[in-house]
Each structure stands twice: as C-alpha cells, then as structure tokens.
Amino acid sequence: MMKVYINGKFYEKENAKISVFDHGFLYGDGVFEGIRSYKRVVFKLKEHIDRLFESAQSICLEIPLTKPRVIKAVCETLRVNTLDNAYIRLIVSRGIGDLGLDPRKCKGNATVVVITDKIALYPERLYKEGLAIITVPTIRNLPEALNPQIKSLNYLNNILAKIEAINCGYEEAIMLDSLGYVAECTGDNIFIAKHNELYTPPQCMGTLRGITRDTILEIASKKGITVHEHVITRHEVYIADECFLTGTAAEVIPVVKVDGRKIGSGRPGSLTLKLMQEFHKVTKKEGVKY
Ligand code: PXG
Numbered sequence: 001m002m003k004v005y006i007n008g009k010f011y012e013k014e015n016a017k018i019s020v021f022d023h024g025f026l027y028g029d030g031v032f033e034g035i036r037s038y039k040r041v042v043f044k045l046k047e048h049i050d051r052l053f054e055s056a057q058s059i060c061l062e063i064p065l066t067k068p069r070v071i072k073a074v075c076e077t078l079r080v081n082t083l084d085n086a087y088i089r090l091i092v093s094r095g096i097g098d099l100g101l102d103p104r105k106c107k108g109n110a111t112v113v114v115i116t117d118k119i120a121l122y123p124e125r126l127y128k129e130g131l132a133i134i135t136v137p138t139i140r141n142l143p144e145a146l147n148p149q150i151k152s153l154n155y156l157n158n159i160l161a162k163i164e165a166i167n168c169g170y171e172e173a174i175m176l177d178s179l180g181y182v183a184e185c186t187g188d189n190i191f192i193a194k195h196n197e198l199y200t201p202p203q204c205m206g207t208l209r210g211i212t213r214d215t216i217l218e219i220a221s222k223k224g225i226t227v228h229e230h231v232i233t234r235h236e237v238y239i240a241d242e243c244f245l246t247g248t249a250a251e252v253i254p255v256v257k258v259d260g261r262k263i264g265s266g267r268p269g270s271l272t273l274k275l276m277q278e279f280h281k282v283t284k285k286e287g288v289k290y
Pocket of ligand 1: 213
C-alpha cells in the first residue's frame, strides 16, 4: 500500500488527509515541487529543495524543517514505498487557519506533505512522433502580479490554459506573456532550434526557472551548443527547425506542430533527439541516492 508523509508521520493513502481549514485548500496558499527519481537517485533534489525554499521565502511561508530534514523526508518516503523510479510531489501549505485570508491566523506550523508514486509519462509514441500543441488565449501570470517563479499551489492560470488546449483537442498549450511573447507551456518550458542553435525565453519574462531547462542549458554548454535566452515570438516558433518542451514530468519531448504549422520536417529533429539522449544519461548520475 502507498504511504504518504504528512508532518513527520506516514499514513496509508486512504487516511492521508488534510484539514478543510488548511489555507492550502482554502486559498491555494502554499508551494510545491514535482521531482523525479531514477534508479534510486533523486534527480537534482538539492536544486528542487532550493527552489521550494525560494518560493516559500517569496510568499513569507516558513517551512518548519531545515533543508537536510526535507531531503530526509523525501528519501524516507521513497524507501517506505520501495520505489526505484518515482514521481515525487512535495507540498508545503500555510497550515490550518480560519475562513479569512490572513495567514497570521494559521497559528500552527505549515503542513508538509510528500507523495511518491509511479511515474506518469506521455505515451511512448509521442516521444517518437512528437507533440502537436497550440497557443491559447489565457496569458501567463504577470510577474508583477503572481510571479511564475513562485511554484505556488495556485495553478489555475496554467489549468485554464490546459483546459483551453484540451477543449481544442490538444494535450499541451503555449502560453504567451502580456506582451505577446512566448512564455512557456502549462507545465513545461519551451525551446526552439534554428541553424543548430537553441533559443528559450529568459526566465524573467514570465516563466518558471525549470530544473529540466537548466539541465538542458548545462548539457548544451558542455556540448558546445549555443543557447540564446531571448524573447521568442510565435513567428519564430513557426519558422524554427525544431521545437521541444522540458519538464520534470515530461522530461524532454519533441514538438512537431504548433498552431497548425508543421515545425521543420514535421518529425522530431536531430538536435532534439541528441538532447533527449544526453538528458537520460544525466538523470542517472546527478542527485541524491536513497
Ligand atoms: N513551467 C511550469 C509552469 C511548470 O509547472 C515547468 C515549467 C518545468 O519545470 P521543471 O523544474 O520540472 O523542469 C513546470 C513543471 C504536470 C506538472 O503535471 C508540471 C509541473 C508541476 C506539476 C505538474 O505536468 N511543473
């Protein structure tokens, strides 16, 4: 049976429950991380924990555990569930308060939850054939309003975009920023390739600083591939040679059609395939063993 970590204790899945007065439930007041492990190594766990603490710092949420303690909680949960390859959801919510917004009313500690499960992937076929995606009307949150760098429990912005894609028969959406530049997808960062160089929107333009995105930047740098962190228009995506998405859940996945335009040859590009291969090599090397 699956066991879930809540505030230092393990509960069976059926009994893993949070109060309806937790402000994570009432307001989406909290932060989270989606993490993966490969062959008993939690990929870039330190980077995920750092981002979790940064998100928490930004919303004045005190995580009641030190970073090493959070790492221990994640590893313990994986061991208890005897998972070798897993998807990990780490959640810290404001905790139990009353029916007002005021976080000061949440007098106890923040709630810390670790859920570990088998990995949910796009079907294998899409990694071979590539995804078709569309641009949707809902723009990414303005950094001045709710900065996309904060991985908060408020994911309605992304969910609305996802619904718009699904309603049109697509699985993933490109979200633009308020100026109409390409920001990112609903749960992934975006890259394009042109003349064997990579382009991805800068993280200050309304995108999450993805850990998979950072990994691709590291791989590209090692392989001598030039990457431009530069604003991208839809036009530039349409005329790109290649396009791919990066994220913990999706890993690296090719995109072959955007808004009805075939990208490059309409098949996953050679640079994308090479980066997918290199990414899989790295996932087995970098992280915390458990
Ligand atoms: N952008 C956004 C908006 C994200 O939510 C990424 C980029 C990629 O970041 P990482 O660090 O994972 O490379 C994310 C990832 C899902 C899902 O079901 C995705 C995310 C969170 C929860 C669920 O696809 N975040």
